[in-house]
């Protein structure tokens with residue numbers, strides 16, 4: 001049944017997804033979050049280690065449904081302080097043959113105030129990571145104040161913040177990963193967030209020396225972890241996606257794994273208590289297992305929801321629960 005989604009245009013499938021999600025979670029959802037590899041970090045309890053990535057539920061509209069599907073946690077956003085529309089023109093495409101997604105959305109957001117209201121009215125009990133970004137009309141020079149606006153509005157409902165400085169779809173955003181800019185932004189957000197952990201989401205298009213610099217700047221600024229990685233502007237040779245925008249899915253997997261391994265190597269013994277979240281090209285139970293074995297604390301998916309459908313979380317839970325009995 002889910003495979004019929006393939007025949008819908010990408011934009012229509014995306015717009016219908018919340019309706020499908022409600023129906024599916026009512027019919028096939030679980031009462032209790034499946035437990036596998038449960039753990040606690042900074043007082044947050046994760047019944048399991050698989051959740052949705054930034055961009056899946058930008059405005060926190062479906063938290064109860066994610067819980068029913070079996071997510072161990074949810075990352076909402078990217079949220080911008082003021083509401084904004086998506087980029088004009090085509091913003092989403094799928095390559096079913098290669099299990100890749102392309103997007104050029106540019107942070108469509110209901111804005112921090114509306115997202116805060118949505119969070120307040122939801123009945124979920126999952127850890128919530130709130131991914132924040134800047135409005136596209138704000139220059140990098142004024143970015144810090146813009147990020148702080150969202151922190152102020154969302155701080156009473158976030159279990160942790162994720163600073164998004166890695167989307168390719170907001171002009172010059174990724175320059176905020178540069179050492180000085182990142183140190184300034186991270187320190188300011190950490191100070192404003194007070195006791196709430198702040199995590200950085202990085203781009204797979206950094207060179208390994210840039211990755212090292214970003215990690216060092218983040219650490220100096222007081223970050224509590226890293227999400228590796230956002231989408232890439234690189235394209236495999238037989239790819240029909242436009243050259244602008246970001247690619248996710250299968251062909252991001254190798255880069256995402258390299259960045260996880262490199263981050264662990266760079267952090268060395270300073271990794272203690274930091275949270276490492278692996279995302280990018282996780283499309284099967286085996287992929288989830290591989291990321292955890294490589295050293296990720298948590299794993300996230302976006303493309304798997306498109307290519308495998310909403311039953312993915314329960315499928316993974318069954319595999320891990322069976323394995324723990326053997």
Ligand SMILES: Cc1cc2nc3c(=O)[nH]c(=O)nc-3n(C[C@H](O)[C@H](O)[C@H](O)COP(=O)(O)O)c2cc1C
Pocket residue numbers: 053054055056058077078092101102103105107131164167201229230231248249250252279280281282300301302303304
């Ligand atoms: C349509 C689409 C929208 C996305 N929107 C966001 C976003 O708003 N914020 C963000 O941090 N990442 C966003 N991402 C990136 C994902 O969070 C994730 O890093 C990327 O898709 C790689 O994971 P995947 O291979 O499982 O899809 C988006 C990805 C896609 C495909």
